Amino acid sequence: MxxxxxxxxxxxxxxxxxxxxxxxxxxxxxxxxxxxxxxxxxxxxxxxxxxxxxxxxxxxxxxxxxxxxxxxxxxxxxxxxxxxxxxxxxxxxxxxxxxxxxxxxxxxxxxxxxxxxxxRGEEIIKKEGTVICECFGVTDLEINRAVTENGLTSIEEVTSYVKAGGGCANCHDDIQKIIDSVVGGGIQIIEKKQERMTTIKKLKLIEETLEREIRPQLAKDGGDIELIDIDGNTVFVKLCGSCATCQKSQMTLKNYVEAKLREFVTHELSVEEA
Amino acid sequence: MKPIYFDNNATTKVDPEVFEEMTPYFVELYGNPSSMHSFGGQVAEKIKEARKRIADLINATPEEIIITSCGSESDNTAIYSALKSHPDKKHIVTSMVEHPAIKNLFQHLEKDGYTTTFVPVDNKGRLNMDVFYDSLSDNTAIVSLMWANNETGTMFPIDEIGAELKKRGITFHTDAVQALGKIDIDVTKTNIDMMSFSGHKIHAPKGVGGLYVRKGTKFSPFLIGGHQEGGKRAGTENLASIIGLGKACEIAKGHLDDGYHKLRSLRDRLENALVEKIPNSFVNGDLENRLPNTASISFEYIEGESILLMLNEYGICASSGSACTSGSLEPSHVLRAMGIPFTAAHGTIRFSLSVFSTDEEVDLVIEKMPEIIQRLRDMSPFWQEAINEGKVTV
The missing domain is CATH 3.90.1010.10 (Sufe protein. Chain: A)
Known part of the structure; x- marks a missing residue:
């Protein structure tokens, strides 16, 4: 409590x-x-x-x-x-x-x-800077401000103040760098280090995940999957082999393919049959 | 104010009968059962009796019961024993909704080089059997699946899974910490190799648990030292607590028929009344197949910690799947795995009843809950938005 x-x-x-x-x-x-x-x-x-x-x-x-x-x-x-x-x-x-x-x-x-x-009729302060924490959408500027104003010295403290780093923890290295740069006396914003999920990167990750995680599992049942298109965060695929005629294909699609892609690419993805 | 304790999946009160049975074994009969003198020897008899009572609850033999310090120790013992017994197998399987005792252990093992499969569940918390069976291979060292979920009470089909794993020759462990004593468990009818349980969930004290290990299952001890527990778990026996666990199992066996019908109807009355009186609320889990004492209810557009603290003002104890209560920033992994939308996951409350729960207590919760929810919704920017968008079900 x-x-x-x-x-x-x-x-x-x-x-x-x-x-x-x-x-x-x-x-x-x-x-x-x-x-x-x-x-x-x-x-x-x-x-x-x-x-x-x-x-x-x-x-x-x-x-x-x-x-x-x-x-x-x-x-x-x-x-x-x-x-x-x-x-x-x-x-x-x-x-x-x-x-x-x-x-x-x-x-x-x-x-x-x-x-x-x-x-005052000013533009509502937009989040500027680079998103460091994808889970909670926190930028380097916000983290820097919290660290500077409150004298924070650990990732844990940054999470307590602005939530950054409280999700998947992938950004912990970048948060540490911001802390180090502030503690080291420099108020300068660190170079953009966080890799943003660009379309190319997303495509690559989806392909990798299909190859490494999903295909081998489907293959066990004589099935296969083909990547048809990507529109924003919607991934269109086609189930082939025995999966194409399987009654449980919808379940496979949502509960397995989508779950795996969300796990390895981004939580925002949804999978549709092309 | 006498608390209304509806948080029995977190822990339970020690049954006064259990406490009474334990009392002599602190100050008067404190001997060590390993001693040669009769003062110590006499307590060995009591441990034997306790072990028999524990075994009887699940229709096991006393030799199949290893007494431990808690459910987590039982889980660790089972998993590490299976890995040691199959040194060539490097794949382990569990679900996405396990208790941290298993979830974190599997994540830890992943770092040690094991390949893990966390089988997903559907929106009712039911295991995705296709993904589960597909994941199994000759390389699978152990499958560990909880019998009943601590947050929703949803039960996995342990009978079916046990039968299939036996066919495939894969070691099967189940975490039955929430299930023991609440449903009829018969290990002669279900193919379980190892099963963890805990005392403090069934009105025995904290600090005692157990592991059922089917006769013939390869076993390596987790705690090395003395010869206690037939050489399977070192450490001087936690005498009074073991006697307490035995008594609690005996009492639980007596409740399995009548007591749990009563408990189920009490839980159902609470659940139905709340969902009926409070708009935009719903029950989580597999309604057809869950523990008789657990109710997981989501209240949309508000946050769980606030609900709990307002309930606390009336002495009502419950728990929440919300982020804020745990100190983490995301809602519980169970609700997320089930795909409960954020509008509801943050406002999910778990009421878990016990055989000590009464009609009057349920009445008070039914009376207080609607006004608490309304107060918080009146404060929430999303409630007005939901009204404007016609999303409120009246």
């Missing part, structure tokens, strides 16, 4: 300012269902003073408490006063968060930044 402070529990069980401001002039949205937490912050600003703020949050207790705390921290304040609020400020307001939950406070900070940018 998490050790939450009394203040976290209070803001979770009796959150302040839940809802949506219908005529809000600033909106900040962060997170997604797949990531496991998301926050929509709406603010109403008059003469650069935040007159009202409301939130809707999908997430754990600390995500809800961080959102509630954020609204309490900004209502009635001048934009200049709140623009530099950090995730640590939100965490401090709550008497601290377990380190694995720091990403909840980062989410609050990000939502505030976006809401203010939205109010």
């Amino acid at each position: 998490w050790e939450y402070t009394e203040k976290v529990k209070e803001h979770f069980l009796n959150p302040k300012n839940v809802g949506t401001i219908e005529d809000a002039n600033g909106v900040g949205e962060v997170g997604s269902l797949s990531c496991g937490d998301a926050l929509t912050l709406t603010i109403n600003v008059e003469n650069d003073i935040i007159k009202d703020a409301k939130f809707k949050t999908f997430g754990c207790a600390s995500a809800i408490a961080s959102s509630s705390a954020l609204t309490e921290m900004i209502i009635g304040k001048h934009l200049d006063e709140v623009k530099d609020i950090t995730n640590d400020d939100i965490s401090d307001f709550l008497g601290g968060l377990p380190k694995e939950k720091m990403h909840c406070s980062v989410m609050g900070r990000d939502a505030l930044e976006r809401a203010i940018a939205n109010f």
Whole structure:
């Protein structure tokens, strides 16, 4: 069980300012269902003073408490006063968060930044930089910022703050390099090292997986498979040999071929019969 | 506040009868069964009786039971023994939904050079039998498949699998930690070579488990040392706990008929009422074929940890497949393997009942759950979105 402070529990069980401001002039949205937490912050600003703020949050207790705390921290304040609020400020307001939950406070900070940018008519801050963590879509800039601002020294800490590295772990080397570059005094962004899944790379991986993993298994039953086309993340294949007439071919396609391709290429793939 | 304990797949309370049976063996009758004096010797008799009780629950002989410290030790013992018995075979097979005791052990062995197959499951958590049978070869050293899943209660067709593996001459281990005592297990009717179980899931204390090893199965011990457990597991016997495990098995055998019908109907009532009262909720697992005590229910557009902490305010104990509760960032590997969509996986709650669960407790959960879910949905940006998009089933 998490050790939450009394203040976290209070803001979770009796959150302040839940809802949506219908005529809000600033909106900040962060997170997604797949990531496991998301926050929509709406603010109403008059003469650069935040007159009202409301939130809707999908997430754990600390995500809800961080959102509630954020609204309490900004209502009635001048934009200049709140623009530099950090995730640590939100965490401090709550008497601290377990380190694995720091990403909840980062989410609050990000939502505030976006809401203010939205109010000012600025382009909502787009994720720039190179995606380092494919699982949670975290860029080198975001990791660098978290490491710099919070003095992080390990991959584990980076995962706690911005989630990067919390999925397949393939990006751990790149995260370590960012940490090293910051600790080493350089704030420079590392060269793009993460291999992005380009179409050519995807095609190659699919072919390799078919050859190495899938064909030998199908061959045991006298079957075979042919790659017909790739459209985005949809892979079109044709089952041949005994597989072509097998009643279970649909099952083979979805439960086996698709599962294997997702395992070795990317989770986003789906397989269709051509 | 007396807790409403609906988390019995995590651990169970020690049955007071079990506790009573154990009590003399700490301060008064603390002898070592290996000793030559009768003070030690008398406890050896009690261990013999316990072993008989354990064996009786699964219709094994006492010689086929090795007592261990926990389910994980039993799993490790079984797998390493099979690998040692077949040094030339380098392929091992399990499923994608195993308990970490097996899952992580297999991943560990993969790093040691073994080829592993993690057989996928369908959206009800049923094993993909085609992929499973296709994966087997002369190089397969062992197949390890759980009898019942800890998160959904879904049971694999162990009878059928055992028969097929016997035909092919492949060693078969099953992790029956969740199944033991909840369903009728008869090892003379099912072709299992080795089967792990654990005391604390069946109202015995933590720190004691066991491994059934069919007579004639090649076996190498995991813990080397003294001659205890017939030379199959070194270490001075955990006397009181072993006696407790024996008693718990005896009691469980008595519950197998009536007790579990009652438990099933209690679970079904809880499940049906929640799914009926709460829109956008559904039950996970193979409804036709699962443990009588487990209910895995997904509530869309909200997150499990929040649900658990609100239940906690009423003293209701359950668990969740959500990422946030475990400290990991992704929902449970079981729900992901089943392809439960993210809209629901994060909001999945497991209620696991026991023979001590009551109608009043179920009533309270049925009463509190809808308001908790509604409160959290009112806070969730995705709930309003779902309403707007007409995705809410009322």
